[in-house]
Amino acid sequence: MQVSLPGLLVCVAILAIAYYARGVLIIGLIASQAFGATAVMTLTFLGGSSPLIYTMFEALLVAAVAARRRIWFDLGSVFGSIRPVWILACLMVYAIIGSWLFPRFFAGQTVVFVQSKTRGAVVEASLAPVSGNISQTGYFILGGLAAIALCALTLRCDRIDQIRRGFFVLCCLHAGMGLIDFVGKNAGLGDLLAPIRTANYAIITGAYEAGFARITGPFSEASSFAAASLACLAFCYTYWRKTKSAVAQWLSGILLFLTILSTSSTAYVGLMVLCVPVAFSMLASVIKGKIEREDILIAVLMVVGTAAVLGISLYKANVLDSFVGLFNKTIVNKANSGSGHERTYWNLKSLQSVIDTNGLGVGFGSSRTSSWPIAVLSQLGFFGSLMMAMLLGVLARGIGGVRRWLDPETDAVVTSVRNSALAGLVATSISGGNADPGILFFVALAVVWVARVRALGATQPYDRAGGQYPEPAPFARAIDAAQVR
DSSP: OEEOHHHHHHHHHHHHHHHHTTOHHHHHHHHGGGOTTOBSEEBGGGTSBOOBHHHHHHHHHHHHHHTSTTHHHHHHHHHHHBTHHHHHHHHHHHHHHHHHHHHHHTTTSSEEEEEOTTTOSEEEEEOOOOTHHHHHHHHHHHHHHHHHHHHHHHHSSOOHHHHHHHHHHHHHHHHHHHHHHHHHHHTTOOOTTGGGOOOSSOOOOSOEETTEEOOOTTSSSHHHHHHHHHHHHHHHHHHHHHHOOHHHHHHHHHHHHHHHHTOOHHHHHHHHHHHHHHHHHHHHHHHHTOOOHHHHHHHHHHHHHHHHHHHHHHHOGGGGHHHHHHHIIIIISSTTSHHHHHHHHHHHHHHHHHHHTTTSOSOTTSOOOSSHHHHHHHHHHHHHHHHHHHHHHHHHHTTGGGGGGSOHHHHHHHHHHHHHHHHHHHHHHHHOOSSOOOHHHHHHHHHHHHHHHHHHTBSSOOBTTTTBOOOBOOHHHHHHHOOBO
């Protein structure tokens, strides 16, 4: 085991920020996700696996909750009031059993894609136990335990303000380091964030796409940075629309700017997907006759931007050639590129492995794909995919019909966190290689679950006109009555 000094220093810095923001466990866990290529150590006995710093904060949260004197009562409250936790627990058990059993039971009967230790690239091989079965399953289980611990920590005490501050710290860190990377590469200063990229996997930070420097921020490649940017953008945009926050508005603009400059296909396809619900929301406002100032601002910016592009193209026809080339290379011709053919082949063979294993899957961490849903299906099989789909359905529904029982600030934070997690899943569905949905997914699950329990435990709806909070029922009554279906 090799300890990374830069990783430890980053952990100390995050702890200091989280302590100053009055939320060491929650804010530290959320903020640590901004460092997507910073590892605290390298586990040589697991094939060189390098846990990122957020895993340390996950372990800290789980350990802190487990050390509480009322831990069994807290766990009883969580499992007694939040039904989907049982689905998560079953999925975790299934992932552990599958990661150990399936690579051995179906050894040699199908092909998978694994990281070659000698060549340093993804290669095709026959199914067999690999170190990823332990490391990837461990990350997934730790994420699930962190979700349960977060439920136990927030069910009895309202910590929505800590969650809000944690996500704003995350977005500020992500935007700040993205701007540093952008300025450094375009000013000829090189990769200024190289010292904090200590993860033991391929680092692609000096690449150019159609003449543009690819923005990677603190991540290992542009697609990973784009996925995190989309998640942060979804949080800030949703929070801005719900609360009219000026900070969220400016962060949304900066994050949109960085997402576009990442020159990643993940960014552009993800933006097109996320623009669909935004367009429907604006259309619904027009139909209802309740057009808000923010809708007008967005429409004006779109018109001004389109007019500027048309004006520039008319003034000098070839000035936009580089942008057109970038669009063609990352979107139009992406499927016909060598990388596109390779990733398509991964996905097709991964789907074939589901048939070869009779729908059981190859086991968690056994293979790599180029799409999160395909990774889930190929590694967890039909049964595991069904449980994952149930959790995803609960997350997509969010607080739903119980929104009127929550105060506007809680509603804004919970909805923003939910949208952030869904945006992250959209990005990983485009280019994700593992079945693990990521820690943001688990944090959002816990936030949504606890919010529903609190809403269903209230005795009266929130009076938005009078600004009155609902009177909470006693905790025991809330636990008996509130069931998150």
